[in-house]
Amino acid sequence: MAETRLNPQVRTETMILHMGPQHPSTHGVLRVDLELDGEVIQRAIPYLGHLHRGIEKLAENKTFHQVIPLTDRLDYLGPMVNNLGYALAVERLLGLQVPERSQVIRVIMAELTRIQSHLVWMGTHVLDIGAMSPIMYCFREREQILDIFEMVAGARMNPSYIRVGGVNGDLMSAARDKIAMFAETFPKHIKEYEDLLTNNPIWINRTKRVGTITAEEAIDLGTTGPTLRSCGYKWDLRKTNPYSGYETYQFDIILGKNGDVYDRYWVRIEEMKQSIDLIKQGLKKLKPGPIYADEAKVIPPIKEKVMTDIGALIHHFKIISEGFKVPEGEVYQAIETPRGELGFYIVSDGSSKPYRFKIKTPSFMNLMALDTLAKGRLLADIVAIIGSMDIVLGEIDK
Amino acid sequence: MSINKEHPAIKKLEQAFPGVVKKIITAFGETGIIVDKDDVKRVCRLLKEDKELRFDLLSDLAGVDYQGKKEKRFELVYQLYSTRTHQRLRVKTEVGENESVPTMTTVWKAADWPERECHEMFGIEFEGHPGLMRLLTIEEFNGFPLRKDFPLLGKAEIIAGFEGGVQWRKRD
Numbered sequence: 355m356a357e358t359r360l361n362p363q364v365r366t367e368t369m370i371l372h373m374g375p376q377h378p379s380t381h382g383v384l385r386v387d388l389e390l391d392g393e394v395i396q397r398a399i400p401y402l403g404h405l406h407r408g409i410e411k412l413a414e415n416k417t418f419h420q421v422i423p424l425t426d427r428l429d430y431l432g433p434m435v436n437n438l439g440y441a442l443a444v445e446r447l448l449g450l451q452v453p454e455r456s457q458v459i460r461v462i463m464a465e466l467t468r469i470q471s472h473l474v475w476m477g478t479h480v481l482d483i484g485a486m487s488p489i490m491y492c493f494r495e496r497e498q499i500l501d502i503f504e505m506v507a508g509a510r511m512n513p514s515y516i517r518v519g520g521v522n523g524d525l526m527s528a529a530r531d532k533i534a535m536f537a538e539t540f541p542k543h544i545k546e547y548e549d550l551l552t553n554n555p556i557w558i559n560r561t562k563r564v565g566t567i568t569a570e571e572a573i574d575l576g577t578t579g580p581t582l583r584s585c586g587y588k589w590d591l592r593k594t595n596p597y598s599g600y601e602t603y604q605f606d607i608i609l610g611k612n613g614d615v616y617d618r619y620w621v622r623i624e625e626m627k628q629s630i631d632l633i634k635q636g637l638k639k640l641k642p643g644p645i646y647a648d649e650a651k652v653i654p655p656i657k658e659k660v661m662t663d664i665g666a667l668i669h670h671f672k673i674i675s676e677g678f679k680v681p682e683g684e685v686y687q688a689i690e691t692p693r694g695e696l697g698f699y700i701v702s703d704g705s706s707k708p709y710r711f712k713i714k715t716p717s718f719m720n721l722m723a724l725d726t727l728a729k730g731r732l733l734a735d736i737v738a739i740i741g742s743m744d745i746v747l748g749e750i751d752k
Numbered sequence: 753m754s755i756n757k758e759h760p761a762i763k764k765l766e767q768a769f770p771g772v773v774k775k776i777i778t779a780f781g782e783t784g785i786i787v788d789k790d791d792v793k794r795v796c797r798l799l800k801e802d803k804e805l806r807f808d809l810l811s812d813l814a815g816v817d818y819q820g821k822k823e824k825r826f827e828l829v830y831q832l833y834s835t836r837t838h839q840r841l842r843v844k845t846e847v848g849e850n851e852s853v854p855t856m857t858t859v860w861k862a863a864d865w866p867e868r869e870c871h872e873m874f875g876i877e878f879e880g881h882p883g884l885m886r887l888l889t890i891e892e893f894n895g896f897p898l899r900k901d902f903p904l905l906g907k908a909e910i911i912a913g914f915e916g917g918v919q920w921r922k923r924d
Contacts, residue, residue, distance in 0.1 A: 403888035410873075411897055415904050446780050573808050573835060576862025587835070594838040685780045686831050686842065688811065699814050699831065714812035714831070722865050751888055 368396055371733070375404050379482040379737045382747030386724070386740075390733060398728040398736065400721055405751035413711040417677025418444055418518060421708065426512035428715060429749040431474050434467040434503075435691040436749075437516035442597055443687035443698040444518045447680050448652060455643040456520045457599045462533065462636040463506070463515065464598070465629040469540070470499040471692035471744075472622045476547065479619075479741035483560050488550055495543050498536055505529040518678075519653045520646035530637065537633050544626055551619070561616035565727040565739035568613060575726065576719035579694025580625065581743055584610030584617035591690040603635050615742040622744075625692075652678045677706030693717050693744055715749035759783045761805050761841050768798055777842075784842035789828075792845045793854045799832060799841065800859055807832040807841060810856070813866035815874040819900045824848040826874055830856070852877035873898035892918050 369390045375383040383404035389397040409428065413421045425436040438460055445452060452460075473496040477489030500510040506529045507513035507522065515522050551557045567577070569585040582589060590607040592600040608624040610617030646653045654673045659666040682704040688697040694716030701710035720743050727739045762785060765773055772795060775786040787795050799807040811831040819825055824846040832841045847853055855878040856863035867878045868887040875896040878884055886893065895907055908920040 403886075403890070406888040408897060411902075411904065574861045576810055576860065578809075589835050683779050684784075684842075685782060686812070686840065688833075695811060697812050697831065699812060699829065701816055710814070710816045712812065712814035712829075718865065719862060722862065 373736070379478075380740060380747075381478060381745055384721075384740075384745070384747055384750075386736070388728075388733065388736065393733050395728045395731055395733060395736060398725050400724055402721075402747075403751055405747045407752065409752045410711050410713060414708055417706045418680055418708065419674070419677055421711070422514045422517060423512065426514055427748060428713065428752065429471075429691065429693065429696075429717070429746045430511065431471040431746055432467045432692050433512055434463045434515060435689060436696065437514060438464055438598065439687060439689040439691070439696045439698050441516050441518050442689065443685050443700050444680065445647075446685045446687060447683055447700065447702055448518070448649070448678075449681075450519050450647045450649055450652065452520060452598075452647050453644045454599070454639075455524075455641060456645045456647075458636050458639045458641075459521050459525050459645070460516055460598050461600065461603070462525075462633050462640075463503075463521075465632045465636070466499050466502060466533070468629045468692045469626050470496050472626050473499075475622065475692075475741075475744045476619075479738075479744070480551065480557075482737045482741045483557070485550065485554075485557065488547055491543065491546055491550075495540060498532075502529060502532055502536065505532060519649060520644075524645050525640070530640065533633060534637055537630050537637070540630055541627065544623065548623065552623070558616065560738055561619060561742075562614060563612070564615045564731060564735050565742060566612060566614045567723060567727055571726060572613065572723065575723045577694070577723050578719065579690070579692070579716050580618055580621045581694065581720050581723070583608060584621045585613035586611050591688055591695060595688070597687075597689055602639070603632055605632060615738050618742045618744075679704065679706050680708075688714070691716055693746070693749075694720060696749075713749075713752060715752065717743075717745040717747075718750045718752075721745050721750060759839075759841070760837075761799060761807070761839075764802060764805060765795060765798065769794065782840060782842060784829075784844055786844045786846070789845045789847055789851070789853050792828075792830075792843065793856070793859065795843060796830065796832075796856060796859050799843070804836075805834060806836040807834045808860075809833040809835055810860040810862040810866075811840075813856070813863060813870060815870040815876060815898070817874060817898065817900045822846070824851075826876055828853060828870070828876070847876055849875075852879045854879050855881040857881055872896070875899070890918070892920075894920070 371388045371390055373388055374380040374385040385401040387399045388395055409424050413424055425440045426433040428436050473492040477492035480488045503513050504510050507515035569587040572582050572585050586609050588607050593607055605628055608621050610621045654670045655666040660670045680702045684701045686697055686699045688695045696716055697714035699712040700708050703709040728736050772787055772791050773785045777784040799805055811833045814829045816827045826847040828845050830843040867881055870876055871884050872886045895902055908922045910918045911921045912919040
């Protein structure tokens, strides 16, 4: 290229551009060093850790029950699924059978969380690229889901609802009606978003063939979730390694084709439609029954009993203060979150605290693909690419 | 969820490298094998490249500190997943203090950041890693937080930051 320069005196070298950590389209505090040749990205190197709280170390110093609020704060856009993954891992160590009603509630909550997370992703991602209106619509519907969470769990953002052995509080009929109403109205709203984006030429120009990755590369880089499925790789943990009774639900794995930003958008839109379908199936399966597993060593007695019976009070105090003991062993439990495979590797030494608590977070692995996705693209595309990966820094930095 | 030697991967490994699998652990429906740290690379490569097994996804890499509980202090745990057979396999290897392990970045690119994280949290060296820098903590950080002898509150706290460095104060 040197010969085509107008002025041979001008130096040509790559430039390093620091993006973030306080950049609105990094969705948190992510710093990326971009090596630029003109406007073309040569390398994109993420620097992490601005949000590091040492959750793994903290968890090793807490009882198994106290860890649940920490898992909420990993991926703060999908707290229920984090609770679910953790609860499943501990339940496997304990050998607990969760009642069916509880399993159905878990699936409904997980799918609501998926929609909620995808809505935030869509609003902010589209806003980054320049479309202002969808975020208003997305947050309007997300508000309804947060209201449901508030009704069911008592908190909007960090519910800590799914506990070891069951769920904290039954799904009341009022909440069930609200979920059913939401499932009825939401598909209309998806159509609204799609009217704004799916066939919009500006949106297509900004996203099609941008940030492409092949399925082999994606697997090699450890990418999971919608980012992997957008390349046409048929893999969804809900289908292949089902948990919480997902094997009894009817659904297909949604696949993209080209592995670009547009396909990742499309996969997530279709996943929202599918989640609504799963919620409807779940509501049909909801039968009356217990919500906690029958294991007095792990599950504290119900509040009414604690207040009236001295034996139950002592029992409650023991479980809460000392924690329940978990047999020696190790498990790795993975579930499909809105972002990909979330895994909990728990080593227990037989005490009431985890000996080692390792979290495999999907965003952490997905972000590793940033360099591959951004190489050779224009600077303006990096915003679209980061947005399309749907990262949450809370779970990357742990 | 096959049991013991019935797991196809273990059979294959025994055929290819006799005696490489030191121990097989099956519990909670999961299978784990322990191999020597010098063997771990060829074991992983075989598991990944074998057409029938194809453990092509490195789900996770975790270090565990067994200070005073085991002969060798650390254990590295590779969680492998086969997107072909949808089975999991846990490959473990024991690492002593001040010992190094060959990097897996040449087998799976996905090992890059997990190895960096493991390095900063436990102080385990990975030979041949392209850039073994701290990932989540700051460059000036002293010590390895996830080791069992590292206190929960840390050994020191930052009292001032300035151009080119930070000033630490030791905790009592």
